[in-house]
Amino acid sequence: xxxxxxxxxxxxxxxxxxxxxxxxxxxxxxxxxxxxxxxxxxxxxxxxxxxxxxxxxxxxxxxxxxxxxxxxxxxxxxxxxxxxxxxxxxxxxxxxxxxxxxxxxxxxxxxxxxxxxxxxxxxxxxxxxxxxxxxxxxxxxxxxxxxxxxxxxxxxxxxxxxxxxxxxxxxxxxxxxxxxxxxxxxxxxxxxxxxxxxxxxxxxxxxxxxxxxxxxxxxxxxxxxxxxxxxxxxxxxxxxxxxxxxxxxxxxxxxxx
Amino acid sequence: xxxxxxxxxxxxxxxxxxxxxxxxxxxxxxxxxxxxxxxxxxxxxxxxxxxxxxxxxxxxxxxxxxxxxxxxxxxxxxxxxxxxxxxxxxxxxxxxxxxxxxxxxxxxxxxxxxxxxxxxxxxxxxxxxxxxxxxxxxxxxxxxxxxxxxxxxxxxxxxxxxxxxxxxxxxxxxxxxxxxxxxxxxxxxxxxxxxxxxxxxxxxxxxxxxxxxxxxxxxxxxxxxxxxxxxxxxxxxxxxxxxxxxxxxxxxxxxxxxxxxxxxxxxxxxxxxxxxxxxxxxxxxxxxxxxxxxxxxxxxxxxxxxxxxxxxxxxxxxxxxxxxxxxxxxxxxxxxxxxxxxxxxxxxxxxxxxxxxxxxxxxxxxxxxxxxxxxxxxxxxxxxxxxxxxxxxxxxxxxxxxxxxxxxxxxxxxxxxxxxxxxxxxxxxxxxxxxxxxxxxxxxxxxxxxxxxxxxxxxxxxxxxxxxxxxxxxxxxxxxxxxxxxxxxxxxxxxxxxxxxxxxxxxxxxxxxxxxxxxxxxxxxxxxxxxxxxxxxxxxxxxxxxxxxxxxxxxxxx
Amino acid sequence: xxxxxxxxxxxxxxxxxxxxxxxxxxxxxxxxxxxxxxxxxxxxxxxxxxxxxxxxxxxxxxxxxxxxxxxxxxxxxxxxxxxxxxxxxxxxxxxxxxxxxxxxxxxxxxxxxxxxxxxxxxxxxxxxxxxxxxxxxxxxxxxxxxxxxxxxxxxxxxxxxx
Numbered sequence: 001x002x003x004x005x006x007x008x009x010x011x012x013x014x015x016x017x018x019x020x021x022x023x024x025x026x027x028x029x030x031x032x033x034x035x036x037x038x039x040x041x042x043x044x045x046x047x048x049x050x051x052x053x054x055x056x057x058x059x060x061x062x063x064x065x066x067x068x069x070x071x072x073x074x075x076x077x078x079x080x081x082x083x084x085x086x087x088x089x090x091x092x093x094x095x096x097x098x099x100x101x102x103x104x105x106x107x108x109x110x111x112x113x114x115x116x117x118x119x120x121x122x123x124x125x126x127x128x129x130x131x132x133x134x135x136x137x138x139x140x141x142x143x144x145x146x147x148x149x150x151x152x153x154x155x156x157x158x159x160x161x162x163x164x165x166x167x168x169x170x171x172x173x174x175x176x177x178x179x180x181x182x183x184x185x186x187x188x189x190x191x192x193x194x195x196x197x198x199x200x201x202x203x204x205x206x207x208x209x210x211x212x213x214x215x216x217x218x219x220x221x222x223x224x225x226x227x228x229x230x231x232x233x234x235x236x237x238x239x240x241x242x243x244x245x246x247x248x249x250x251x252x253x254x255x256x257x
Numbered sequence: 258x259x260x261x262x263x264x265x266x267x268x269x270x271x272x273x274x275x276x277x278x279x280x281x282x283x284x285x286x287x288x289x290x291x292x293x294x295x296x297x298x299x300x301x302x303x304x305x306x307x308x309x310x311x312x313x314x315x316x317x318x319x320x321x322x323x324x325x326x327x328x329x330x331x332x333x334x335x336x337x338x339x340x341x342x343x344x345x346x347x348x349x350x351x352x353x354x355x356x357x358x359x360x361x362x363x364x365x366x367x368x369x370x371x372x373x374x375x376x377x378x379x380x381x382x383x384x385x386x387x388x389x390x391x392x393x394x395x396x397x398x399x400x401x402x403x404x405x406x407x408x409x410x411x412x413x414x415x416x417x418x419x420x421x422x423x424x425x426x427x428x429x430x431x432x433x434x435x436x437x438x439x440x441x442x443x444x445x446x447x448x449x450x451x452x453x454x455x456x457x458x459x460x461x462x463x464x465x466x467x468x469x470x471x472x473x474x475x476x477x478x479x480x481x482x483x484x485x486x487x488x489x490x491x492x493x494x495x496x497x498x499x500x501x502x503x504x505x506x507x508x509x510x511x512x513x514x515x516x517x518x519x520x521x522x523x524x525x526x527x528x529x530x531x532x533x534x535x536x537x538x539x540x541x542x543x544x545x546x547x548x549x550x551x552x553x554x555x556x557x558x559x560x561x562x563x564x565x566x567x568x569x570x571x572x573x574x575x576x577x578x579x580x581x582x583x584x585x586x587x588x589x590x591x592x593x594x595x596x597x598x599x600x601x602x603x604x605x606x607x608x609x610x611x612x613x614x615x616x617x618x619x620x621x622x623x624x625x626x627x628x629x630x631x632x633x634x635x636x637x638x639x640x641x642x643x644x645x646x647x648x649x650x651x652x653x654x655x656x657x658x659x660x661x662x663x664x665x666x667x668x669x670x671x672x673x674x675x676x677x678x679x680x681x682x683x684x685x686x687x688x689x690x691x692x693x694x695x696x697x698x699x700x701x702x703x704x705x706x707x708x709x710x711x712x713x714x715x716x717x718x719x720x721x722x723x724x725x726x727x728x729x730x731x732x733x734x735x736x737x738x739x740x741x742x743x744x745x746x747x748x749x750x751x752x753x754x755x756x757x758x759x760x761x762x763x764x765x766x767x768x769x770x771x772x773x774x775x776x777x778x779x780x781x782x783x784x785x786x787x788x789x790x791x792x793x794x795x796x797x798x799x800x801x802x803x804x805x806x807x808x809x810x811x812x813x814x815x
Numbered sequence: 816x817x818x819x820x821x822x823x824x825x826x827x828x829x830x831x832x833x834x835x836x837x838x839x840x841x842x843x844x845x846x847x848x849x850x851x852x853x854x855x856x857x858x859x860x861x862x863x864x865x866x867x868x869x870x871x872x873x874x875x876x877x878x879x880x881x882x883x884x885x886x887x888x889x890x891x892x893x894x895x896x897x898x899x900x901x902x903x904x905x906x907x908x909x910x911x912x913x914x915x916x917x918x919x920x921x922x923x924x925x926x927x928x929x930x931x932x933x934x935x936x937x938x939x940x941x942x943x944x945x946x947x948x949x950x951x952x953x954x955x956x957x958x959x960x961x962x963x964x965x966x967x968x969x970x971x972x973x974x975x976x977x
Contacts, residue, residue: 082415085415086416093406094409096513096514096515097430107417130899133960136964136967138513141965144827145827174833175829175836175837176829
């Protein structure tokens with residue numbers, strides 16, 4: 001499986017310039033952060049809890065306005081919700097009163113798609129994540145893994161340029177998380193899926209190494225970038241028992257310590 | 258646009274509702290032209306269904322108004338910290354005010370606006386019912402919105418849900434359970450005040466609105482027993498029928514709007530679970546209530562979305578509440594400066610004290626009876642579901658319906674003092690029992706088993722396990738009963754039955770006399786103000802700290 | 816309809832699939848059962864319903880402390896999405912509870928069968944809570960294999976559109 005990022009000299013999709021977040025008037029919890037993300041890149045943010053990685057992701061998704069600094073999406077400064085991005089949440093954040101198919105279609109509805117196209121597109125992404133058969137179920141009827149598949153389909157269905165994932169696998173059991181990681185990588189490589197840039201927040205170094213082109217390591221109090229590691233040289237698929245993978249993981253643990 | 262719009266039930270429903278409203282309005286308007294020199298209602302039983310319909314229409318209008326305003330205020334308070342600082346304290350003060358006492362003032366206001374026509378009286382009645390329904394609905398909306406899971410609200414924003422889509426997909430579904438739970442309380446309150454509001458007297462003037470409440474009140478006053486029984490039967494059948502055919506199916510439908518994780522939602526609808534076994538109720542839910550509910554959410558969302566688009570008058574509304582309070586205070590002030598003080602004012606402190614003793618007695622008796630009763634109910638696992646459903650239905654029968662029974666007791670010669678407390682108990686008791694029984698059912702099984710293992714039985718179990726476990730709910734019930742008790746004082750310290758007046762000294766009686774007999778607005782204002790001040794004072798200095806301490810000490814950790 | 820229904824182990828179907836993937840990537844397609852928990856971060860107890868489910872579906876063999884993919888298990892783990900569901904659907908129809916619901920739906924007049932019917936029948940052998948869980952698990956699995964679907968508003972099972 002070749003990484004789509006190896007295509008020559010991709011342009012900057014996302015750029016954060018001097019982004020800072022304050023709690024109240026005085027306490028700075030994040031920043032200043034300068035960060036650039038290329039088109040078709042799989043970028044992971046790792047760090048200890050309290051390093052503001054989820055805050056940073058929310059700023060990128062446009063649901064949180066930074067106290068200081070600018071977020072540029074495709075060159076233009078972000079003023080409101082980032083409509084070119086879609087988000088997958090740690091707690092799934094599904095609407096309990098909507099059936100699976102309506103949950104997936106929610107973003108399409110707000111983008112004004114007519115009902116028939118909405119349904120067609122929702123069905124396409126439900127099939128892609130392997131949820132067909134569950135369209136008419138309410139979220140409460142699903143296992144946690146299935147719920148996160150709905151969350152993933154909902155985000156992909158709006159065909160965002162950037163997929164933001166906030167600890168998407170940490171509420172899942174290990175077997176399910178493993179299947180889902182592989183699914184995300186398959187979808188990323190698949191020509192059927194429009195979304196080619198992924199920003200993943202995780203506390204697991206193994207997960208970041210297994211999945212991404214580049215890993216940005218954050219440290220806490222206030223959250224800042226400590227280091228970054230380019231993993232484009234590491235061949236895929238990256239099974240955890242391969243010596244190269246294990247060595248990279250060890251190196252990153254050393255960085256964090 | 259060339260494409261044909263899909264058919265929508267909400268448009269049909271809206272049209273039907275509009276036509277109905279116009280017809281009822283025309284009818285009432287016509288009757289409004291009749292002078293009020295003969296306030297006697299036609300007592301033929303054949304007219305009862307019509308009277309019931311009038312009463313239901315008043316309740317429905319007041320309820321729709323209350324729900325609409327509750328959504329707007331609740332959402333505003335949850336969204337804007339500025340609005341919250343204005344709305345919450347105002348709601349808190351207003352809800353602890355005995356509504357009945359303010360009724361004469363409201364009637365005067367509305368009749369003034371409509372130049373003495375019946376429409377003014379009609380509006381006043383709807384307004385009274387509205388105020389009895391509104392507060393808990395608004396608090397319910399606010400509470401369920403601030404406890405919305407954070408990531409869900411974020412997701413709604415991230416996926417671009419705004420305006421009416423945000424209402425239909427996020428806000429309305431999220432508030433449905435609490436709205437429904439509170440609707441039961443609101444309707445019970447509504448019935449209670451309906452009966453009081455259909456006969457309106459201000460000074461020597463007396464207005465009678467045609468309705469079930471006025472029919473019942475007239476039958477009692479004149480002393481026609483079989484008409485009283487008949488009207489009572491219709492009233493009870495209506496409340497029970499609404500439970501079976503409306504609230505039950507609605508609660509079954511609303512189960513899908515509960516969040517799984519949070520166990521702290523409004524009390525689980527036990528009645529719904531019992532009713533859910535009925536094929537009729539399930540069929541109703543599926544074919545009528547669920548589709549109608551979805552349509553209602555869609556229609557309300559569209560409407561509220563339009564409102565949300567012009568946000569400025571939300572702020573204006575938030576200002577209106579405290580502003581009207583200020584105006585009221587100013588008016589009061591004017592009343593006392595312009596005239597010499599009425600001699601009756603001097604008796605108010607003693608009146609207040611006497612009523613306070615009665616209300617306090619009511620609270621103590623309610624608590625004392627509720628605890629063993631709830632204990633007995635909780636112990637027998639077989640009947641608890643059914644018992645709770647029965648209690649819920651009984652509690653929704655307006656206490657004003659027990660009025661005639663007390664009158665009969667009075668004729669048998671029990672003292673007016675005892676009768677007043679008994680009458681007040683018919684409202685107060687349910688609040689306490691309902692809360693305590695709910696908490697008793699929620700005692701974890703493991704705790705019971707542990708207690709058994711430690712040899713805690715009988716009285717010792719009651720003291721060591723049961724009472725501490727239900728204490729927070731007991732306090733909540735007592736606070737509600739305390740508020741309801743003051744309203745009851747206005748009703749039951751001064752009774753007219755069988756063309757005789759029964760009274761006992763107290764603030765309620767003083768207020769009633771000033772309102773109905775002498776028309777002395779100074780006494781009305783002073784007794785109201787003193788009552789409100791006392792209630793707020795006691796709430797702040799007794800109930801709030803007690804509740805806080807109990808909630809802290811006896812909280813059941815999840 | 817007289818014989819007792821065999822209870823289903825309560826494992827989400829997603830975890831069963833995860834187990835198959837794990838075994839597929841294990842050299843030799845075979846693993847010590849007691850070793851399985853460790854690398855996956857599980858207590859063995861939590862894993863048992865999953866292995867039991869895979870066994871009942873005929874996807875793994877458990878013998879002498881080893882767990883190993885069957886031929887069907889190997890084929891299913893290697894298959895891509897529509898085919899995977901079809902294969903799973905065939906395995907699911909061998910389980911008595913799922914097969915029975917499927918038959919009832921196929922025979923029913925409007926193509927719909929009431930959930931209450933099966934709940935009552937299951938309550939002959941299980942507690943009410945366990946009967947509910949049995950039906951939830953059956954539904955979770957059956958939806959994956961598109962054996963039958965459920966309408967929560969009407970509380971009825973029905974056939975998924977082909």
